[in-house]
Amino acid sequence: MRIGEIAHQAGVSTRALRYYEEQGLLTSERTPSGQRTYPESAVERVRLIQQFFTAGLPSRTILQLLPCVDTGHASPKAFELLASERNRITAAMADLAAARDALDRMIDIANHPTPEHCPALREPAWAPYNPADATRTAPHPTAARVASATLITM
Amino acid sequence: MRIGEIAHQAGVSTRALRYYEEQGLLTSERTPSGQRTYPESAVERVRLIQQFFTAGLPSRTILQLLPCVDTGHASPKAFELLASERNRITAAMADLAAARDALDRMIDIANHPTPEHCPALREPAWAPYNPADATRTAPHPTAARVASATLITM
DNA sequence: CTTGCCCTTGACGTCAATGTGAGGTTTTAG
DNA sequence: CTAAAACCTCACATTGACGTCAAGGGCAAG
Numbered sequence: 001m002r003i004g005e006i007a008h009q010a011g012v013s014t015r016a017l018r019y020y021e022e023q024g025l026l027t028s029e030r031t032p033s034g035q036r037t038y039p040e041s042a043v044e045r046v047r048l049i050q051q052f053f054t055a056g057l058p059s060r061t062i063l064q065l066l067p068c069v070d071t072g073h074a075s076p077k078a079f080e081l082l083a084s085e086r087n088r089i090t091a092a093m094a095d096l097a098a099a100r101d102a103l104d105r106m107i108d109i110a111n112h113p114t115p116e117h118c119p120a121l122r123e124p125a126w127a128p129y130n131p132a133d134a135t136r137t138a139p140h141p142t143a144a145r146v147a148s149a150t151l152i153t154m
Numbered sequence: 155m156r157i158g159e160i161a162h163q164a165g166v167s168t169r170a171l172r173y174y175e176e177q178g179l180l181t182s183e184r185t186p187s188g189q190r191t192y193p194e195s196a197v198e199r200v201r202l203i204q205q206f207f208t209a210g211l212p213s214r215t216i217l218q219l220l221p222c223v224d225t226g227h228a229s230p231k232a233f234e235l236l237a238s239e240r241n242r243i244t245a246a247m248a249d250l251a252a253a254r255d256a257l258d259r260m261i262d263i264a265n266h267p268t269p270e271h272c273p274a275l276r277e278p279a280w281a282p283y284n285p286a287d288a289t290r291t292a293p294h295p296t297a298a299r300v301a302s303a304t305l306i307t308m
Numbered sequence: 309c310t311t312g313c314c315c316t317t318g319a320c321g322t323c324a325a326t327g328t329g330a331g332g333t334t335t336t337a338g
Numbered sequence: 339c340t341a342a343a344a345c346c347t348c349a350c351a352t353t354g355a356c357g358t359c360a361a362g363g364g365c366a367a368g
Contacts, residue, residue: 317361322358327350328352
């Protein structure tokens with residue numbers, strides 16, 4: 001298969017594939033005229049690479065990891081890398097969850113059916129930010145938040 | 155409080171704080187000599203901003219979201235934005251989970267206690283990538299994977 | 309007053325995964 | 339055979355959240 005076909009099937013650009021090759025993540029055979037040729041399995045390989053990129057792994061790290069995929073064996077160093085990247089991902093998921101919770105609180109407040117949009121009345125998940133007011137104490141925790149599962153189910 | 159104090163307490167650089175101000179995310183009073191002054195609440199505000207940045211929200215989006223935090227009200231447009239960003243985050247979490255699963259499979263294989271490191275014997279979570287071999291069929295699903303919870307508990 | 313640390317603005321550097329365009333060759337369809 | 343489509347290499351552009359350096363001003367302690 002030529003590069004365009006792989007790109008299409010894997011859902012990436014040909015530019016990306018050439019970049020992967022440049023980074024040592026993907027190899028190709030060449031026709032006598034110099035065009036790249038790939039086996040079918042390259043599609044799956046590219047999808048895996050993309051998955052790692054999407055997860056925020058830099059190409060250098062992926063480069064160190066891919067041999068493990070191929071050989072089924074991980075050197076102690078590679079093993080450590082696997083573990084640390086796993087931890088990074090877990091931490092990133094926690095960060096995302098925290099941000100999503102923050103958005104959820106905002107959505108809850110914005111969704112609040114009563115007309116208590118007055119900042120002085122709602123429970124301050126965050127203190128209203130007023131730079132001109134440098135001597136403020138914590139506002140009253142007042143209004144009860146109302147559960148509203150109106151948006152996304154997950 | 156001056157900028158260095160806020161930066162220290164919020165765990166960011168002064169450069170970042172000036173950048174936030176430049177982007178309209180953070181405001182400050184000025185002393186007669188031009189130095190920035192912040193209220194205590196700025197620390198919390200900066201932490202929130204950082205949380206959003208960490209979650210991959212661009213500054214322009216955060217800029218649109220912060221007024222909702224302050225007013226407790228979301229315009230329909232802002233509400234839509236809240237929802238779409240929530241979806242983005244949820245999708246990103248799914249991507250991370252998928253990548254983590256991939257790493258887990260690699261860890262499982264690498265951890266395999268038996269000497270079946272031979273690629274021909276293990277179950278191919280991914281086909282071994284061999285560009286010179288364009289006419290390969292799926293290998294045998296053979297070796298059973300062994301549960302190994304040796305690394306991270308989460 | 310000076311030492312030293314913190315602050316100011318401004319502007320250029322960074323990093324990484326591509327996008328994009330130029331200029332030329334190869335393959336394919338008719 | 340010819341024109342379109344796909345491919346090649348090279349190389350500069352982009353994006354975003356900062357880092358970093360330069361050149362200078364503000365302010366407490368000794």
